[in-house]
Amino acid sequence: MSRSEAPAEIESKPGATKPDPILKVSGLVRQFGGLKAVDVEHLEIERNKITALIGPNGAGKTTFFNLITGFDQPNAGEWTYNGHPMKALGPHQMAKQGMVRTFQLTKSLSKLTVIENMKLGAANQVGESLGKALLPFTWKKQEAEIERRADALLDRFNMSHMRSEFAASLSGGQRKLLEMARALMAEPEIVMLDEPMAGVNPALTQELLGHVKELREEGRTIVFVEHDMDVVRDISDWVVVMAQGQIIAEGTHAEIGANQEVIDAYLGRHHDEEMSSDKAQESGTESFSQSEPDENSGLEKESNDE
Ligand SMILES: Nc1ncnc2c1ncn2[C@@H]1O[C@H](COP(=O)(O)OP(=O)(O)O)[C@@H](O)[C@H]1O
């Protein structure tokens, strides 16, 4: 349990400095027309911890992930990863540097098999360069090594029996597992998971949570977006709260649960549901747990029906 206690020296406030940040973000802005979807003054992510990124729908969590991992470009701002500026890099280069992400809507290619999806996760390492194509021996050796790693990960994620199934035939939860396993093919140092538990049944959620904790045991850093406050409490070392593009709070789960600004940000949107929810009655710290799936995770649940 002590493992998940954040070090006492980290202040519970937006933009708090961390003893050993793997990621440092400054002045990050992404505007869509007149809307500032992301407006992060300062954020540091502590190395080898599990950080939960929470906030109401439309807070800018996915956009923030997109920016940091090179899938979208900011209007302003910069960030460093292991002290190196990252701004100009695209997703492939980010992955090579050790930063990978998964998507709120799973991106497994349904017309490919599970093992083929896994191998694609290593595509960044093989490279698609002409040089490699001209060296079939090197390529074959690398291909065999990639397949060996893919099979080892499938085994770890209890998916070996689905190795040759098309991704389309997997349940929503299995697809989430596949996506996490595939992200590990890039041997990332930091893994950013966008709603990894959305649309996943309770049994598989426990399994996924176990895998996330394992990633930390292996020394990786995890940032994940999650709405379920039980999940956040269970696995997070640190919680970052976003609302309207900004970081409005940071702290341990307990600190965040007692933060009036956070409660207001949630209740502002979910007042009616929360008042009638069982969880809100059980405990004050649960009062900002989200009972409504957002538009996107709603789609996810439909398309990934277990
Ligand atoms: N490509 C886009 N074009 C225009 N608006 C967008 C785009 N992507 C996101 N937004 C808007 O930016 C805000 C933040 O969205 P998002 O990052 O998906 O929030 P979250 O993941 O926290 O629910 C929302 O108001 C959303 O409608």
Ligand SMILES: [Mg+2]
């Ligand atoms: Mg989102």
